[in-house]
Amino acid sequence: MELRNRNTRQLRPAMCYSKIKNRHPASPSAIIIGAGFAGIAAARALHDASFQVIVLESRDRIGGRVCTDYTFGFPVDLGASWLHGVCNENPLAPLIGRLGLPLYRTSGDNSVLYDHDLESYALFDMDGNQVPQDLVVKVGEAFDSILKETDKVRQGCNEDMSIQQAFSLVFKRRPDLQLEGLANKVLQWYLCRMEGWFAADAETISLKCWDEAILLPGGHGLMVRGYRPVINTLAKGLDIRLNSRVSNISRHHDGVRVTTESGATFVADAAIVAAPLGVLQSKSIKFEPRLPEWKEEAISDIGVGIENKIVLHFEKVFWPNVEFLGVVADTAYGCSYFLNLHKATGHRVLVYMPAGKLAQDIDKMSDEAAANFAFMQLEKILPDASPPIQYLVSHWGSDINSLGSYSYDKVGKSHDLYERLRIPIDNLFFAGEATSALYPGSVHGAYSTGLQAAEDCRMRVLERYGELDLFQPVMGEEIVSAPLLISRM
Template sequence: MESEDKSDCQMQRVSSPSVIVIGSGFAGIAAARALHDAMFQVIVLESRNRIGGRVHTDYSFGFPVDLGASWLHGVCKENPLAPLIGRLGLPLYRTSGDNSVLYDHDLESYALYDFEGNQVPQELVSKTGKTFESILRETDLVRQEFSGDMSIQHAISIVFERRPDLRLEGLAHKVLQWYLCRMEGWFAADADTISVKCWDQEVLLPGGHGFMVRGYLPVINTLAKGLDIRLGHRVTKVVRHYNGVKVVVEDGRTFTADAAVVTVPLGVLKSYCIEFEPRLPQWKEEAINDLGIGIENKIVLLFEKVFWPNVEFLGVVAETSHGCSYFLNLHKATGHSALVYMPAGQLARDVEKLSDEEAANVAFRQLLKLLPNASPPIQYLVSHWGTDKNSLGSYSYDTVGKSHDLYERLRIPVDNLFFAGEATSIDYPGSVHGAYSTGLMAAEDCRMRVLERYGELDLFQPVMGEEVPVSAPILISRM
């Protein structure tokens, strides 16, 4: 399973089946961990100089800041990551319960402002939230009537034609646009590209949403312990034979094994920078092309001291969702004086064209709209998920006119190639637990397939991942 010279003799050693895992994000590390524990020889090939993929905990401020995923969506024992987070004793900070119109936040701890720096009255925000929920319920009636699909934005415009009483004016209209801006943030995409047929197809686990106070890195480091992970190994070609796979990396080195688990992000698959030989079947290529990949970035501003209200999030309301903005207050959850500006969709794309300093200035200018006396940041961090060639996007979403079944199609194996990652999770797309659970699924499918070929499959062996997990309570707070 090492480079070419050794690999041929290793392929003949029937006793130890081998697998190459491409990508060391949550899906890749979960698959590699499970296969390694099932006595497979596993090599993980990772293009970056770090593990974690779109989970990236940065420590340059002297404390952990997640530039990628930072929530556990569904703080409950049904969440596949819960036992692990519980065992590690990692604290979570709950930012919402179930059924919040804002998904990952409640309207319990917030402050919204207009461009003049005036705070929007709380009653108006709550009342507008109820209107927004009514509008979304009406879009359900719209999609039942129309056979074809349309965007959320188009469906909302039809609702307004039919129900002029739901149209809002003035400040209330701006608050409604802020709700839409937060919805776009959830999908990392603009409302005019999100499918009204499929936008609510994912399974939302109970228990609300928990912010990972110490970041996600301790979780992935625990899973990765003892694995053979090769950093700086960018895969360029995957060749599948009837009896194995050959994987080529950028510098020409070759690795061979019985099977491979492909966990690279959807954006990377879409860019066709990995050549598959023979080509992937048409149904698989269509799934790759037709699934949407959204972009949400984080601009983290560190300040000398806290000068903002003690709320979980701050926002600016505007005439359009594009003009609205959202800041997560890290001080409330972690005690550090930092704010995170989170642009999504086209706004995130625009910000990626700027230098880090210019991007930090954009965020600070937004902050000045709501707090005109804000002091400038002393440090900043900027993510570039859309232009980073290792991700080319943040996470997947349902685009107009395409089926939600595409996630499952992307997951289905092709011969001895297995696929995993958030974009292969039909129930939990766009989430860390979705990526993790598909990694376990791919590992189990791969184990069965390879052992079947070796004639070693013991049908009485427990399925991987079904051992009774050590139950530990998840620590959760809300100050």
């Protein structure tokens, strides 16, 4: 079936490796909804397998929740910015290595809790007094002990509960682990950092499932030049239609029909839905026929967290030469932290990173108000701070194109939901970080699900064409690899 729009303007046909001349009027075709990492990965793979491919993207740019901004004259990632798992096992490692993109390793630990090594923290109380480093380390060890105790709680309970509830039970069982004064404020900061990993508050994170995802070895590496070079490389030569917000996806026995808000209609053999989970939850895309109930439940029951970035560019450096500046408080909500890009990239930039309820509240502010709020937090710990000369603010929670940052396991919901969201429905396939049971919430998770959806799509379509053996596989191709360029460690 040939890809076309409603005005019947023909696309340039892709070459079909068929030994039977004129067997089909056109080569196999697919429509990809969403030009984030999952969508672009799927489109790249199918394009290279001689499918006709169109990518429909609602934004005026590609990348989705990967957004490298150059307003300051140098790259700053407003969305995803780390490679979680700096190792050859990471699906993105061959591409990043081949492009020669440098990574700044912020931690050699592949833990959820320590994406920065402890010695890279400088924590302060609200009066600007720095927390002694030995106390930071000591409380970090206590936090680790508390988490181990929550595992005992998990093993002894049939019903799920939140991480916050589990902490309360631990303190009742082990009052010796309960901290007071400054130590408790540091503990709240560690909890705040954990919430940042999931982009959600501890009261909503599942005790049963919070550690179900696989963490690749090698620690965490910051993309020094941003993620844009990677997504641009994958997107080269693809037919991508920007400002094309999909409103309807209709599937039939012999293909799919996709309609955009502007009224343009596209038809193809199959479609891959790589829209963010928050967008699917908003039901702004209508499916005909309606998706099965189990699929709708998967969409609605996976959590969507919010983490924003307020990027402050300064004329001079006035802060300590550490990777993370933290503000400790009586509650996790009152705590905050700044990523110091100067140490990693040489640019005079601090990035304030609120998550969960705090991110939701800041999301409602104007850019100016949000930047002022972040600077006020900075002034609390560094009274001599000079105002920023420029700022950038993300609004992932309120952005109609994302409606959230990334997925997490909600209390009472099964981790199997990620796999259910991935399972195809006829000739409709699904991709994105929220369809990755192994690597949810990560760029490499999104990328790998795009490749998987492309392979599933290729197999399904070519089975119908009866030419399965005539096409090369999408996945498993030999890729010329190059070592990752890692600084610091």
